[in-house]
Amino acid sequence: MIGVLVFPDFQLLDASGPISVFEIASRIAGRPASIRVLAEVPGGVRSSSGVELLARGLRSAGTLSTLIVAGGEGVIAASRSAKILAFVRAAQRRGVRIASVCSGAYILAEAGLLDGRRATTHWRRTPHFLSTYPKVKLESDRIFVRDGEIWSSAGISAGIDLALAMVTEDFGEEVSRQTARQLVLYDRRSGGQSQFSSLLELKAPTGRFGPLLSWAREHLDAPLTVEHLAERAGMSSRHFTRAFVAETGTTPFKAVERLRIEVARQRVQSSSEAIERVAHSTGFRDPERMRRAFIRAFGQPPQSLRRAARAG
CATH class of the missing domain: 3.40.50.880 (Class I glutamine amidotransferase (GATase) domain)
Incomplete structure:
Protein backbone atom coordinates (compact mmCIF):
# COMPACT_ATOMS: atom_id res chain seq x y z
CA MET A 1 0.00 0.00 0.00
CA LEU A 183 0.85 11.11 -18.75
CA VAL A 184 1.99 12.75 -22.03
CA LEU A 185 5.46 13.41 -20.69
CA TYR A 186 7.69 14.18 -23.66
CA ASP A 187 10.95 13.39 -21.91
CA ARG A 188 11.22 11.90 -18.46
CA ARG A 189 14.01 13.62 -16.59
CA SER A 190 16.71 11.66 -14.82
CA GLY A 191 17.42 12.22 -11.14
CA GLY A 192 20.71 13.86 -12.00
CA GLN A 193 19.27 16.63 -14.11
CA SER A 194 19.38 20.21 -12.89
CA GLN A 195 16.20 21.62 -11.34
CA PHE A 196 16.34 24.50 -13.80
CA SER A 197 18.19 25.34 -16.97
CA SER A 198 20.63 27.90 -15.57
CA LEU A 199 21.92 29.07 -12.24
CA LEU A 200 20.97 32.59 -13.27
CA GLU A 201 17.34 31.56 -12.74
CA LEU A 202 18.12 30.99 -9.07
CA LYS A 203 18.15 34.71 -8.33
CA ALA A 204 16.98 37.73 -10.26
CA PRO A 205 19.72 39.57 -12.18
CA THR A 206 19.43 42.32 -9.59
CA GLY A 207 20.47 39.92 -6.81
CA ARG A 208 23.73 40.36 -4.99
CA PHE A 209 25.68 38.00 -7.24
CA GLY A 210 23.58 38.46 -10.37
CA PRO A 211 26.10 40.68 -12.21
CA LEU A 212 28.95 38.35 -11.24
CA LEU A 213 27.12 35.29 -12.58
CA SER A 214 26.23 37.14 -15.77
CA TRP A 215 29.88 38.04 -16.22
CA ALA A 216 30.99 34.45 -15.49
CA ARG A 217 28.59 33.12 -18.12
CA GLU A 218 30.28 35.34 -20.71
CA HIS A 219 33.78 34.25 -19.64
CA LEU A 220 33.47 30.50 -19.21
CA ASP A 221 36.83 29.93 -20.88
CA ALA A 222 38.52 31.79 -18.00
CA PRO A 223 39.74 29.87 -14.90
CA LEU A 224 36.85 31.18 -12.72
CA THR A 225 38.38 29.92 -9.49
CA VAL A 226 36.98 30.95 -6.13
CA GLU A 227 39.88 33.36 -5.76
CA HIS A 228 39.20 34.84 -9.19
CA LEU A 229 35.48 35.30 -8.51
CA ALA A 230 36.07 36.64 -5.00
CA GLU A 231 38.50 39.23 -6.30
CA ARG A 232 36.00 40.39 -8.89
CA ALA A 233 33.31 40.58 -6.18
CA GLY A 234 35.64 42.62 -3.98
CA MET A 235 35.64 40.08 -1.14
CA SER A 236 38.05 37.73 0.56
CA SER A 237 37.77 34.15 -0.67
CA ARG A 238 36.39 32.89 2.65
CA HIS A 239 33.78 35.63 3.00
CA PHE A 240 32.80 35.29 -0.66
CA THR A 241 32.23 31.55 -0.38
CA ARG A 242 30.09 31.87 2.76
CA ALA A 243 28.02 34.70 1.29
CA PHE A 244 27.59 32.93 -2.05
CA VAL A 245 26.37 29.69 -0.47
CA ALA A 246 24.02 31.57 1.85
CA GLU A 247 22.41 33.45 -1.04
CA THR A 248 22.37 30.87 -3.83
CA GLY A 249 22.32 27.58 -1.94
CA THR A 250 25.27 26.19 -3.84
CA THR A 251 29.04 26.60 -3.88
CA PRO A 252 30.89 28.82 -6.39
CA PHE A 253 32.48 25.70 -7.91
CA LYS A 254 29.13 24.02 -8.52
CA ALA A 255 27.63 27.25 -9.80
CA VAL A 256 30.35 27.67 -12.41
CA GLU A 257 30.10 24.02 -13.43
CA ARG A 258 26.34 24.35 -13.90
CA LEU A 259 26.77 27.43 -16.05
CA ARG A 260 29.34 25.58 -18.14
CA ILE A 261 27.09 22.53 -18.43
CA GLU A 262 24.12 24.61 -19.56
CA VAL A 263 26.03 26.57 -22.21
CA ALA A 264 27.78 23.41 -23.40
CA ARG A 265 24.47 21.54 -23.60
CA GLN A 266 22.93 24.27 -25.75
CA ARG A 267 25.89 24.19 -28.14
CA VAL A 268 26.03 20.40 -28.27
CA GLN A 269 22.33 20.14 -29.09
CA SER A 270 22.02 23.05 -31.50
CA SER A 271 25.19 22.80 -33.58
CA SER A 272 27.60 20.42 -35.26
CA GLU A 273 30.56 21.93 -33.43
CA ALA A 274 33.15 19.35 -32.38
CA ILE A 275 32.69 18.09 -28.83
CA GLU A 276 36.34 18.84 -28.12
CA ARG A 277 35.92 22.45 -29.19
CA VAL A 278 32.78 22.86 -27.05
CA ALA A 279 34.65 21.45 -24.05
CA HIS A 280 37.55 23.86 -24.54
CA SER A 281 35.50 26.99 -25.15
CA THR A 282 33.20 26.43 -22.15
CA GLY A 283 36.08 25.96 -19.73
CA PHE A 284 36.01 22.18 -19.34
CA ARG A 285 39.24 21.97 -21.37
CA ASP A 286 39.20 18.17 -21.39
CA PRO A 287 36.32 16.44 -23.27
CA GLU A 288 36.39 13.62 -20.72
CA ARG A 289 35.83 16.10 -17.91
CA MET A 290 32.84 17.51 -19.78
CA ARG A 291 31.51 14.01 -20.43
CA ARG A 292 31.58 13.19 -16.70
CA ALA A 293 29.85 16.48 -15.88
CA PHE A 294 27.10 15.72 -18.44
CA ILE A 295 26.53 12.26 -17.00
CA ARG A 296 26.19 13.72 -13.50
CA ALA A 297 23.77 16.40 -14.71
CA PHE A 298 21.75 14.62 -17.41
CA GLY A 299 22.47 10.95 -16.97
CA GLN A 300 24.02 10.68 -20.44
CA PRO A 301 27.10 11.93 -22.33
CA PRO A 302 27.17 14.85 -24.80
CA GLN A 303 27.02 12.60 -27.86
CA SER A 304 23.77 11.01 -26.66
CA LEU A 305 22.17 14.41 -26.11
CA ARG A 306 23.23 15.48 -29.59
CA ARG A 307 21.77 12.33 -31.18
CA ALA A 308 18.52 12.77 -29.26
CA ALA A 309 18.25 16.42 -30.32
CA ARG A 310 18.78 15.52 -33.97
CA ALA A 311 16.26 12.68 -33.78
CA GLY A 312 13.73 15.03 -32.19
Whole structure:
Protein backbone atom coordinates (compact mmCIF):
# COMPACT_ATOMS: atom_id res chain seq x y z
CA MET A 1 0.00 0.00 0.00
CA ILE A 2 1.15 3.52 -0.83
CA GLY A 3 0.42 6.27 1.68
CA VAL A 4 0.46 9.96 0.77
CA LEU A 5 0.80 12.22 3.79
CA VAL A 6 -0.83 15.65 3.56
CA PHE A 7 -1.54 18.52 5.97
CA PRO A 8 -3.39 21.86 5.85
CA ASP A 9 -2.05 24.10 3.05
CA PHE A 10 -0.19 21.30 1.29
CA GLN A 11 0.67 21.69 -2.39
CA LEU A 12 -1.97 19.77 -4.35
CA LEU A 13 0.33 18.57 -7.14
CA ASP A 14 2.80 17.19 -4.58
CA ALA A 15 0.12 14.63 -3.72
CA SER A 16 -1.91 14.29 -6.91
CA GLY A 17 1.15 13.90 -9.18
CA PRO A 18 2.54 10.75 -7.51
CA ILE A 19 -1.00 9.42 -6.94
CA SER A 20 -1.70 9.62 -10.69
CA VAL A 21 1.62 7.98 -11.55
CA PHE A 22 1.01 4.99 -9.29
CA GLU A 23 -2.64 4.70 -10.32
CA ILE A 24 -1.76 4.57 -14.03
CA ALA A 25 1.25 2.29 -13.51
CA SER A 26 -0.81 -0.18 -11.48
CA ARG A 27 -3.44 -0.30 -14.21
CA ILE A 28 -0.82 -0.88 -16.92
CA ALA A 29 0.86 -3.58 -14.83
CA GLY A 30 -2.49 -5.28 -14.22
CA ARG A 31 -2.33 -4.88 -10.48
CA PRO A 32 -4.99 -3.10 -8.42
CA ALA A 33 -3.84 0.25 -7.10
CA SER A 34 -3.73 0.56 -3.33
CA ILE A 35 -3.25 4.22 -2.47
CA ARG A 36 -4.36 5.97 0.69
CA VAL A 37 -4.26 9.69 1.57
CA LEU A 38 -3.26 10.19 5.20
CA ALA A 39 -3.37 13.14 7.58
CA GLU A 40 -2.97 13.86 11.27
CA VAL A 41 -6.66 14.82 11.46
CA PRO A 42 -8.89 12.63 9.22
CA GLY A 43 -11.42 14.20 6.90
CA GLY A 44 -11.15 16.89 4.27
CA VAL A 45 -7.68 18.45 4.17
CA ARG A 46 -7.53 21.79 2.40
CA SER A 47 -4.62 22.38 0.03
CA SER A 48 -3.08 25.80 -0.59
CA SER A 49 -5.27 26.03 -3.72
CA GLY A 50 -8.43 25.57 -1.67
CA VAL A 51 -9.11 22.11 -3.13
CA GLU A 52 -9.56 19.44 -0.46
CA LEU A 53 -8.51 15.80 -0.37
CA LEU A 54 -10.35 13.32 1.82
CA ALA A 55 -7.78 11.75 4.13
CA ARG A 56 -7.74 8.95 6.66
CA GLY A 57 -6.08 9.24 10.05
CA LEU A 58 -2.51 8.11 10.68
CA ARG A 59 -3.67 5.11 12.71
CA SER A 60 -5.53 3.75 9.71
CA ALA A 61 -2.43 3.69 7.55
CA GLY A 62 -2.31 -0.09 7.54
CA THR A 63 0.73 -1.90 6.19
CA LEU A 64 2.55 0.59 4.00
CA SER A 65 5.22 -0.26 1.47
CA THR A 66 5.78 3.38 0.49
CA LEU A 67 5.10 6.68 2.25
CA ILE A 68 5.19 9.90 0.22
CA VAL A 69 5.24 13.16 2.18
CA ALA A 70 3.89 16.22 0.40
CA GLY A 71 5.22 19.75 0.78
CA GLY A 72 3.60 23.14 0.56
CA GLU A 73 2.92 26.34 2.44
CA GLY A 74 1.90 24.50 5.59
CA VAL A 75 5.00 22.33 5.82
CA ILE A 76 6.70 24.23 8.66
CA ALA A 77 3.68 23.82 10.93
CA ALA A 78 3.39 20.16 9.94
CA SER A 79 7.08 19.58 10.70
CA ARG A 80 6.39 20.67 14.28
CA SER A 81 3.66 18.09 14.81
CA ALA A 82 4.84 15.43 17.26
CA LYS A 83 2.28 12.96 15.87
CA ILE A 84 3.43 13.40 12.27
CA LEU A 85 7.11 13.10 13.22
CA ALA A 86 6.45 9.98 15.30
CA PHE A 87 4.47 8.46 12.43
CA VAL A 88 7.28 9.06 9.93
CA ARG A 89 9.94 7.70 12.29
CA ALA A 90 7.86 4.59 12.98
CA ALA A 91 7.45 4.02 9.24
CA GLN A 92 11.21 4.14 8.77
CA ARG A 93 11.76 1.65 11.59
CA ARG A 94 9.38 -0.75 9.85
CA GLY A 95 11.44 -0.53 6.66
CA VAL A 96 8.90 1.50 4.67
CA ARG A 97 10.24 3.24 1.58
CA ILE A 98 9.85 6.94 2.40
CA ALA A 99 9.91 9.90 0.02
CA SER A 100 9.36 13.63 0.21
CA VAL A 101 8.10 15.90 -2.54
CA CYS A 102 9.29 19.51 -2.65
CA SER A 103 9.45 21.03 0.84
CA GLY A 104 8.16 17.80 2.35
CA ALA A 105 11.87 17.26 2.99
CA TYR A 106 11.45 19.51 6.03
CA ILE A 107 9.31 16.86 7.70
CA LEU A 108 11.83 14.11 6.98
CA ALA A 109 14.69 16.31 8.17
CA GLU A 110 12.87 17.34 11.35
CA ALA A 111 12.20 13.68 12.06
CA GLY A 112 15.94 13.01 11.75
CA LEU A 113 15.58 10.74 8.73
CA LEU A 114 17.91 12.84 6.58
CA ASP A 115 20.79 13.26 9.02
CA GLY A 116 23.96 12.26 7.19
CA ARG A 117 22.00 11.45 4.05
CA ARG A 118 21.90 12.99 0.61
CA ALA A 119 18.66 14.80 -0.18
CA THR A 120 17.11 17.63 -2.19
CA THR A 121 14.22 20.06 -1.95
CA HIS A 122 12.76 23.01 -3.87
CA TRP A 123 15.50 25.41 -4.92
CA ARG A 124 13.78 28.40 -3.32
CA ARG A 125 13.96 26.62 0.04
CA THR A 126 17.63 25.71 -0.27
CA PRO A 127 19.34 28.52 1.73
CA HIS A 128 16.89 28.18 4.63
CA PHE A 129 17.03 24.39 4.56
CA LEU A 130 20.85 24.40 4.60
CA SER A 131 20.98 26.67 7.62
CA THR A 132 18.24 24.78 9.47
CA TYR A 133 19.48 21.24 8.83
CA PRO A 134 23.28 21.33 8.47
CA LYS A 135 23.56 17.55 8.97
CA VAL A 136 21.76 16.90 5.68
CA LYS A 137 23.93 16.50 2.57
CA LEU A 138 21.72 18.68 0.40
CA GLU A 139 22.14 18.37 -3.38
CA SER A 140 20.32 21.49 -4.43
CA ASP A 141 20.48 20.99 -8.21
CA ARG A 142 18.91 17.53 -8.35
CA ILE A 143 15.43 16.57 -9.55
CA PHE A 144 15.34 13.73 -7.06
CA VAL A 145 17.79 11.92 -4.82
CA ARG A 146 17.75 8.42 -3.45
CA ASP A 147 19.82 7.49 -0.41
CA GLY A 148 18.97 3.94 0.55
CA GLU A 149 15.24 3.70 1.17
CA ILE A 150 14.89 7.45 1.68
CA TRP A 151 13.97 9.44 -1.42
CA SER A 152 13.49 13.18 -1.86
CA SER A 153 12.52 15.31 -4.82
CA ALA A 154 12.67 18.93 -5.87
CA GLY A 155 9.81 21.33 -6.42
CA ILE A 156 6.26 20.20 -7.10
CA SER A 157 6.29 18.48 -10.53
CA ALA A 158 9.51 16.64 -9.59
CA GLY A 159 7.32 14.37 -7.49
CA ILE A 160 6.18 12.85 -10.79
CA ASP A 161 9.80 12.12 -11.76
CA LEU A 162 10.40 10.53 -8.38
CA ALA A 163 7.24 8.43 -8.64
CA LEU A 164 8.19 7.24 -12.13
CA ALA A 165 11.58 6.15 -10.80
CA MET A 166 9.79 4.19 -8.08
CA VAL A 167 7.52 2.65 -10.71
CA THR A 168 10.63 1.55 -12.59
CA GLU A 169 11.85 -0.15 -9.43
CA ASP A 170 8.46 -1.76 -8.70
CA PHE A 171 7.20 -2.70 -12.17
CA GLY A 172 10.14 -2.38 -14.55
CA GLU A 173 11.28 0.06 -17.22
CA GLU A 174 8.58 -0.78 -19.77
CA VAL A 175 5.70 -0.03 -17.38
CA SER A 176 7.44 3.19 -16.41
CA ARG A 177 7.78 4.22 -20.08
CA GLN A 178 4.14 3.42 -20.78
CA THR A 179 3.10 5.39 -17.70
CA ALA A 180 5.13 8.40 -18.84
CA ARG A 181 3.51 8.20 -22.28
CA GLN A 182 0.06 7.96 -20.73
CA LEU A 183 0.85 11.11 -18.75
CA VAL A 184 1.99 12.75 -22.03
CA LEU A 185 5.46 13.41 -20.69
CA TYR A 186 7.69 14.18 -23.66
CA ASP A 187 10.95 13.39 -21.91
CA ARG A 188 11.22 11.90 -18.46
CA ARG A 189 14.01 13.62 -16.59
CA SER A 190 16.71 11.66 -14.82
CA GLY A 191 17.42 12.22 -11.14
CA GLY A 192 20.71 13.86 -12.00
CA GLN A 193 19.27 16.63 -14.11
CA SER A 194 19.38 20.21 -12.89
CA GLN A 195 16.20 21.62 -11.34
CA PHE A 196 16.34 24.50 -13.80
CA SER A 197 18.19 25.34 -16.97
CA SER A 198 20.63 27.90 -15.57
CA LEU A 199 21.92 29.07 -12.24
CA LEU A 200 20.97 32.59 -13.27
CA GLU A 201 17.34 31.56 -12.74
CA LEU A 202 18.12 30.99 -9.07
CA LYS A 203 18.15 34.71 -8.33
CA ALA A 204 16.98 37.73 -10.26
CA PRO A 205 19.72 39.57 -12.18
CA THR A 206 19.43 42.32 -9.59
CA GLY A 207 20.47 39.92 -6.81
CA ARG A 208 23.73 40.36 -4.99
CA PHE A 209 25.68 38.00 -7.24
CA GLY A 210 23.58 38.46 -10.37
CA PRO A 211 26.10 40.68 -12.21
CA LEU A 212 28.95 38.35 -11.24
CA LEU A 213 27.12 35.29 -12.58
CA SER A 214 26.23 37.14 -15.77
CA TRP A 215 29.88 38.04 -16.22
CA ALA A 216 30.99 34.45 -15.49
CA ARG A 217 28.59 33.12 -18.12
CA GLU A 218 30.28 35.34 -20.71
CA HIS A 219 33.78 34.25 -19.64
CA LEU A 220 33.47 30.50 -19.21
CA ASP A 221 36.83 29.93 -20.88
CA ALA A 222 38.52 31.79 -18.00
CA PRO A 223 39.74 29.87 -14.90
CA LEU A 224 36.85 31.18 -12.72
CA THR A 225 38.38 29.92 -9.49
CA VAL A 226 36.98 30.95 -6.13
CA GLU A 227 39.88 33.36 -5.76
CA HIS A 228 39.20 34.84 -9.19
CA LEU A 229 35.48 35.30 -8.51
CA ALA A 230 36.07 36.64 -5.00
CA GLU A 231 38.50 39.23 -6.30
CA ARG A 232 36.00 40.39 -8.89
CA ALA A 233 33.31 40.58 -6.18
CA GLY A 234 35.64 42.62 -3.98
CA MET A 235 35.64 40.08 -1.14
CA SER A 236 38.05 37.73 0.56
CA SER A 237 37.77 34.15 -0.67
CA ARG A 238 36.39 32.89 2.65
CA HIS A 239 33.78 35.63 3.00
CA PHE A 240 32.80 35.29 -0.66
CA THR A 241 32.23 31.55 -0.38
CA ARG A 242 30.09 31.87 2.76
CA ALA A 243 28.02 34.70 1.29
CA PHE A 244 27.59 32.93 -2.05
CA VAL A 245 26.37 29.69 -0.47
CA ALA A 246 24.02 31.57 1.85
CA GLU A 247 22.41 33.45 -1.04
CA THR A 248 22.37 30.87 -3.83
CA GLY A 249 22.32 27.58 -1.94
CA THR A 250 25.27 26.19 -3.84
CA THR A 251 29.04 26.60 -3.88
CA PRO A 252 30.89 28.82 -6.39
CA PHE A 253 32.48 25.70 -7.91
CA LYS A 254 29.13 24.02 -8.52
CA ALA A 255 27.63 27.25 -9.80
CA VAL A 256 30.35 27.67 -12.41
CA GLU A 257 30.10 24.02 -13.43
CA ARG A 258 26.34 24.35 -13.90
CA LEU A 259 26.77 27.43 -16.05
CA ARG A 260 29.34 25.58 -18.14
CA ILE A 261 27.09 22.53 -18.43
CA GLU A 262 24.12 24.61 -19.56
CA VAL A 263 26.03 26.57 -22.21
CA ALA A 264 27.78 23.41 -23.40
CA ARG A 265 24.47 21.54 -23.60
CA GLN A 266 22.93 24.27 -25.75
CA ARG A 267 25.89 24.19 -28.14
CA VAL A 268 26.03 20.40 -28.27
CA GLN A 269 22.33 20.14 -29.09
CA SER A 270 22.02 23.05 -31.50
CA SER A 271 25.19 22.80 -33.58
CA SER A 272 27.60 20.42 -35.26
CA GLU A 273 30.56 21.93 -33.43
CA ALA A 274 33.15 19.35 -32.38
CA ILE A 275 32.69 18.09 -28.83
CA GLU A 276 36.34 18.84 -28.12
CA ARG A 277 35.92 22.45 -29.19
CA VAL A 278 32.78 22.86 -27.05
CA ALA A 279 34.65 21.45 -24.05
CA HIS A 280 37.55 23.86 -24.54
CA SER A 281 35.50 26.99 -25.15
CA THR A 282 33.20 26.43 -22.15
CA GLY A 283 36.08 25.96 -19.73
CA PHE A 284 36.01 22.18 -19.34
CA ARG A 285 39.24 21.97 -21.37
CA ASP A 286 39.20 18.17 -21.39
CA PRO A 287 36.32 16.44 -23.27
CA GLU A 288 36.39 13.62 -20.72
CA ARG A 289 35.83 16.10 -17.91
CA MET A 290 32.84 17.51 -19.78
CA ARG A 291 31.51 14.01 -20.43
CA ARG A 292 31.58 13.19 -16.70
CA ALA A 293 29.85 16.48 -15.88
CA PHE A 294 27.10 15.72 -18.44
CA ILE A 295 26.53 12.26 -17.00
CA ARG A 296 26.19 13.72 -13.50
CA ALA A 297 23.77 16.40 -14.71
CA PHE A 298 21.75 14.62 -17.41
CA GLY A 299 22.47 10.95 -16.97
CA GLN A 300 24.02 10.68 -20.44
CA PRO A 301 27.10 11.93 -22.33
CA PRO A 302 27.17 14.85 -24.80
CA GLN A 303 27.02 12.60 -27.86
CA SER A 304 23.77 11.01 -26.66
CA LEU A 305 22.17 14.41 -26.11
CA ARG A 306 23.23 15.48 -29.59
CA ARG A 307 21.77 12.33 -31.18
CA ALA A 308 18.52 12.77 -29.26
CA ALA A 309 18.25 16.42 -30.32
CA ARG A 310 18.78 15.52 -33.97
CA ALA A 311 16.26 12.68 -33.78
CA GLY A 312 13.73 15.03 -32.19
